[in-house]
Amino acid sequence: MGVVTAYEAAYPEAKILPQPTDFFNHWDRVTIQAAAGRLPCVPMMQTRYQTRYENLGALLALDPLIEEGKIDVSAIPEDVVEGHRSADGNLYVLPVGLWFETFQYNWPKLEPTGVEEPANDWTYERYVEWAAQARQKLDDDVYPLTQLGGEILQFQQYAQSRGEDLFEGSEPGFSAETLADWFKLWDRAREEGLTPSMPMSAEESGQAVQSFMAQGITLSRTDGDVTASDLQATLDAAEGGTVRQVKPPNGNNPLTSGSNSLAISANCDNVDAAAAFLNFWLNDEDAGVEMRSRAGLTPTATLLEAQAADPASPSTLIDRITMYTGFAETYGVNIDVWPDNTQHMVQEFKKLYEQVGFEQMEPEEAATSFFEEVRRSLEEVNN
Amino acid sequence: MNGPGPAQARIAETVSRGSPSKSRVHRLPNNIRAMIAHTGLLGTSFIMIYPLLWLTASAFRAPESIFVSPGLWPGEHFTLDNFSTGWRGLGFVDFTTYFTNSFIITGLSVLGNIFSCALAGYAFARLRFPFRRTLFALMLCTIMLPLHALLIPQYILFSTLGWLDSFLPLVVPKFLATEAFFVFLFVQFFRAIPRELSEAARLDGCGHFQIFLRIFVPLSLPAIATTAAFSFIWTWNDFLQPLIYLNSPQNYTVPIGLSLFLDSTSESNFGALFAMSLVSLLPVIGFFLSFQRLLVAGIATTGLK
Numbered sequence: 001m002g003v004v005t006a007y008e009a010a011y012p013e014a015k016i017l018p019q020p021t022d023f024f025n026h027w028d029r030v031t032i033q034a035a036a037g038r039l040p041c042v043p044m045m046q047t048r049y050q051t052r053y054e055n056l057g058a059l060l061a062l063d064p065l066i067e068e069g070k071i072d073v074s075a076i077p078e079d080v081v082e083g084h085r086s087a088d089g090n091l092y093v094l095p096v097g098l099w100f101e102t103f104q105y106n107w108p109k110l111e112p113t114g115v116e117e118p119a120n121d122w123t124y125e126r127y128v129e130w131a132a133q134a135r136q137k138l139d140d141d142v143y144p145l146t147q148l149g150g151e152i153l154q155f156q157q158y159a160q161s162r163g164e165d166l167f168e169g170s171e172p173g174f175s176a177e178t179l180a181d182w183f184k185l186w187d188r189a190r191e192e193g194l195t196p197s198m199p200m201s202a203e204e205s206g207q208a209v210q211s212f213m214a215q216g217i218t219l220s221r222t223d224g225d226v227t228a229s230d231l232q233a234t235l236d237a238a239e240g241g242t243v244r245q246v247k248p249p250n251g252n253n254p255l256t257s258g259s260n261s262l263a264i265s266a267n268c269d270n271v272d273a274a275a276a277f278l279n280f281w282l283n284d285e286d287a288g289v290e291m292r293s294r295a296g297l298t299p300t301a302t303l304l305e306a307q308a309a310d311p312a313s314p315s316t317l318i319d320r321i322t323m324y325t326g327f328a329e330t331y332g333v334n335i336d337v338w339p340d341n342t343q344h345m346v347q348e349f350k351k352l353y354e355q356v357g358f359e360q361m362e363p364e365e366a367a368t369s370f371f372e373e374v375r376r377s378l379e380e381v382n383n
Numbered sequence: 384m385n386g387p388g389p390a391q392a393r394i395a396e397t398v399s400r401g402s403p404s405k406s407r408v409h410r411l412p413n414n415i416r417a418m419i420a421h422t423g424l425l426g427t428s429f430i431m432i433y434p435l436l437w438l439t440a441s442a443f444r445a446p447e448s449i450f451v452s453p454g455l456w457p458g459e460h461f462t463l464d465n466f467s468t469g470w471r472g473l474g475f476v477d478f479t480t481y482f483t484n485s486f487i488i489t490g491l492s493v494l495g496n497i498f499s500c501a502l503a504g505y506a507f508a509r510l511r512f513p514f515r516r517t518l519f520a521l522m523l524c525t526i527m528l529p530l531h532a533l534l535i536p537q538y539i540l541f542s543t544l545g546w547l548d549s550f551l552p553l554v555v556p557k558f559l560a561t562e563a564f565f566v567f568l569f570v571q572f573f574r575a576i577p578r579e580l581s582e583a584a585r586l587d588g589c590g591h592f593q594i595f596l597r598i599f600v601p602l603s604l605p606a607i608a609t610t611a612a613f614s615f616i617w618t619w620n621d622f623l624q625p626l627i628y629l630n631s632p633q634n635y636t637v638p639i640g641l642s643l644f645l646d647s648t649s650e651s652n653f654g655a656l657f658a659m660s661l662v663s664l665l666p667v668i669g670f671f672l673s674f675q676r677l678l679v680a681g682i683a684t685t686g687l688k
Contacts, residue, residue, distance in 0.1 A: 001475055019630040020473070022642045025622075032627055036539045038547075040630075209450045209653070237447040237460075 006286040007277060014273065034058040039265035041274040045093045047084070047258040051340040054086045054093075055381070060264040060271065061090035062278075070275040072283055075300045077328075083335025084261060087169070095259035095335075096281055097296020100324065101153055102245035103127075104228055105220040106213060109241055113137035118220075120247035120327070123161040124154070127249055128185060131194040134219060145194050146212055146221040147201035149186030150353035152346050154222055154248070156336075158182050161251035167339055167374075170382045176364075176371040183356045183363035190357065198357040209234045216240050222248060225323065226296070229316040245319075247327050254332035255324075260296050297324055341381045348373060442466070442661045446654035462654075466662070469655030473643050476632040478659060481640035485619060486666075488553050488636060492618040493611050495557030496565050500610060501603065503560035504569025505595045509581065519570070526563045530623065538627060552628040553621075557614075565610045572606035573599055608677030615670050637663045 004016045019040055021029060027049060033039045039058055053059050065071045073081050073094065080098070085091050103118055110117065115134045118127065131144035138144060148154045156166045158178070165173035189195050196204075196212060204212055208227035212218040214234040223231075225245065232243045247255060262281060264274045281287050288303030297320060298304055307313050308321045327333070352370050355361040361369075440455040448460035470478045506512075507519050541552040560566055576599060584594045600607070622638040629635055641663065644656035671678070 001473070017631060018475075020475075020632055020643060021626060021639065022645055025626055025639075025642055028623070029626055032535055032538050035535050036542060038538075038542050207450075214450060233447040234450055237445070238451045 003281055003287045006284065007280050010280065010284070010286065011276075014277075016277065034265075037267050039267055041265055041268035041270060042262055042277055043265055045261045045263050047261070047336055048338040048343060050084075050093050050261065050263070051086070051337065053263070054088070054090075055340055058266055059092040060266050060268065061092060062094060062264065062275075063091050065264075065271070065275045066091070070272065071279045075283065075302045077299070077301065077333075080259075080299050080333060080335060083333075084259070084337065093261035093263045094278060094282060095261045095296075095299045097260040098257050098299050098324065098333075099224050099226060099259070099296045100255055100257045100327070101157070101222055101248040102225050102228065102323070103220065103222050103248055104213065104231065104243050104245050106216075106235070106241040107244045109138070109142065109216075109219050110134065117244070118246045120330070121252050122246075122249050123251045124158045124182075124185060124249045128189050128194065131189065132192060135192070135194055138219065142216065143194060143196050143212070143218045144220065145189055146204070146218045147186065147190065147195040147198070147357070148222060149183060149190075149357060150350035151222065152349040155179065155182050155349065156256065157248045157250040158185075160253045160256070161249065166336075167342070167378070170339065170378050172371055172374040172378070174371075176367045179367035179370060180363045183353060183366060186353070187356065187363065198354070201357070202354060214238075214240070225320050228319075229314075232316075245323065247331065252331065254334040255327040256336045257333050258336050259299070297321060339378055339381060341377045342374070345370075345374060345377065438657050439661055441653070442658040444654065446652060449653050449657070465654035465658035468652065469644070469659040469662075472640060476635065476640075478637070478640060478662070480633060481635055481637045482663075484550075484634060485636040488550050488625070489615055489618045491550070491554040492557040493614045495554060495559075496562050496614040497607055497610050499558050499560035500562055500565035501569050501600065501607065502595065503566045504573055505591075505599055507566065507570045508573035509594075510591065522563045522566060525561075526567075534623075534627065541628065547628060548630045548634060549628075550634070553618075553624055562614070565614070568609060569603070569606055572603055576602055605677050605680035608674045608680075612671060612674045612678045616667055619667055 001018060001020060004018050008014060008016060017040075019029070026044065030039065030043055030053070033043075034053055034056055037058075039053075043053070043059075045053065045059075050059075062071060066073055071094065076095070080095060081091070084093050084095060103122075105118060107117075113134050115130065115137060118130065122130075127145065134144040152166070155174075159165055159174040159182075162178055164175065164178055167173045186195070190198065190201075195201065196217060200212075200217075204210075208214065208221075208223055208231040211221055211223075211231070213221040214231055216238070228243045228245055235241045235243065250256065262278050264271060264278065268274050282298075282300055283303075285303065285306060288298055288300065288306060298307070304321055304325070308318055349370060352361070352366045356363050356366045436455055440457060441449045442465055443461055443463070444457045444465075445460045445462050446465070448457075472478055472481070503522075507515065507522075537552070538547075541547055544551075546552050546555075580598050580602075581594045584598050589597065620638060621636075622642070625636045625639055629639070637659075641656060641659055644652045644659070
């Protein structure tokens with residue numbers, strides 16, 4: 001909303017009619033609008049959802065507007081722009097907020113154990129070894145790891161550390177063997193007391209402020225970079241520690257980043273104004289200041305530098321910028337666009353692991369089942 | 384024949400009085416049983432009401448301390464700031480607007496449902512017209528249609544009419560007896576009203592509308608109250624339809640305003656969310672308490688559960 005206000009202040013003759021809502025309800029609304037061919041001119045998109053709207057023909061290709069100079073993307077790293085390109089060769093969305101997963105741990109709880117701090121190039125196997133060392137030094141009621149066996153985004157990091165990924169074009173990017181190994185890894189961690197029990201873990205809230213780490217039950221967890229400050233505020237209130245973050249455990253592979261992005265709808269009857277608004281969002285310094293929001297880091301290098309140098313920027317934002325730029329320089333960034341019809345897999349994955357964890361299913365059986373589900377879902381879209 | 388021996392007499396006496404231990408159980412239950420029952424009920428009630436108590440307590444806690452303890456006493460973290468922060472909303476529109484919008488939409492929906500569903504109910508209960516039974520069955524079938532199946536066609540219809548981002552899609556259908564549940568409720572109620580009453584009114588020269596207005600409406604207060612109460616609660620709490628049809632924050636209702644506090648990709652303000660959730664419950668609780676007696680009577684007389 002801040003960017004909208006800044007735009008209207010810069011262009012008093014323009015009037016933007018925003019349609020704010022929270023993240024998940026946004027998709028309910030946008031789905032109906034797109035199905036009816038009545039999307040707003042500049043709909044907010046996201047890397048895990050955009051393909052559906054691209055495939056529906058609901059979005060306008062932005063390449064001609066970029067070529068005509070109506071949208072300037074010169075200050076955005078080319079690999080970030082190109083990472084958003086659709087399989088049909090067109091660019092339908094441009095990122096306005098980049099986010100990434102991090103491994104978060106409670107430093108004052110780890111420090112007395114004498115166990116080394118996690119590093120950016122670790123893999124999940126290394127974390128389980130680390131947790132086993134920490135287990136011996138921690139109080140009995142503190143677990144080194146949160147149970148992550150059912151987290152598909154963490155499995156993605158694991159798959160990447162083995163040279164695979166979640167998706168490879170229109171095919172699953174991982175093997176059933178890799179997934180079975182992942183399930184077994186977390187089974188082992190649970191059996192060795194490195195994570196809370198399954199009944200406990202099944203009750204854990206997804207919200208950072210209600211997580212086991214916030215309650216001092218676990219030493220570490222994983223989540224989006226934006227959640228660390230909420231977590232820290234809760235720990236501060238309970239005098240419970242300090243959050244430190246490192247790159248998610250995918251070894252030496254590029255940082256996996258998603259983005260909140262903007263598009264122009266195919267039914268928009270004022271494309272030039274929409275392009276001007278998008279351009280303002282990406283390049284205007286005032287807009288950049290407003291984009292200090294926690295919905296993601298601006299992809300525009302100049303704005304990112306300006307935010308980092310601005311004494312008014314909150315320290316948590318500067319930490320995130322420093323972290324992101326550091327990861328990007330050392331490892332590179334991989335923009336993670338999900339194929340259509342794959343969103344439901346987040347919950348599907350969680351349910352399957354719970355069946356493994358509660359010993360209702362063998363890891364191999366669950367892995368094969370999920371692999372087939374991914375293949376089927378992708379096939380449905382391609383047909 | 385000889386009478387009973389001493390042993391048999393003792394047995395007979397014991398049987399007639401009951402055993403000593405059984406008689407103690409009989410004397411104690413009046414007090415203890417009631418105590419056990421009430422303790423159990425109180426415990427269960429506390430478990431049921433705990434989320435609401437926790438919500439209330441959290442509304443008075445500093446946001447960063449809300450999830451630190453599951454206790455109900457805010458202690459040193461007590462604050463009223465959540466209410467002022469919450470009422471201001473996210474800066475562009477405050478909760479005065481959301482509450483006003485909710486009251487307008489809910490008030491009109493209640494009126495619309497009562498008026499149109501009662502009329503439709505009267506028609507099905509008392510008028511004779513071709514395909515009445517078929518139409519009634521069809522109407523009942525619409526109860527089984529999930530809202531989501533209708534959403535896109537309705538959205539296209541209202542968009543074509545130019546009604547998007549206005550209250551019209553949320554209110555106008557309520558004046559067209561589209562809530563089959565309430566029509567059914569009125570039909571059930573009207574069928575129980577003796578035909579002699581309407582026949583007497585007809586002899587006095589009343590037409591159908593007058594019979595409906597002068598005989599059926601005054602006798603149907605429990606059904607009207609039930610419709611009003613359910614209509615109020617459902618419309619007040621409705622989230623999906625306002626989300627789809629209302630786009631400008633100036634037109635948002637309370638549930639949408641509340642959802643803006645909670646965002647998985649951005650900062651969530653739980654203190655303000657809980658404070659405003661608490662405030663938003665008050666009209667529903669007030670409405671329910673005001674109409675509680677009629678509501679219970681309405682449900683009992685129409686045989687609804």
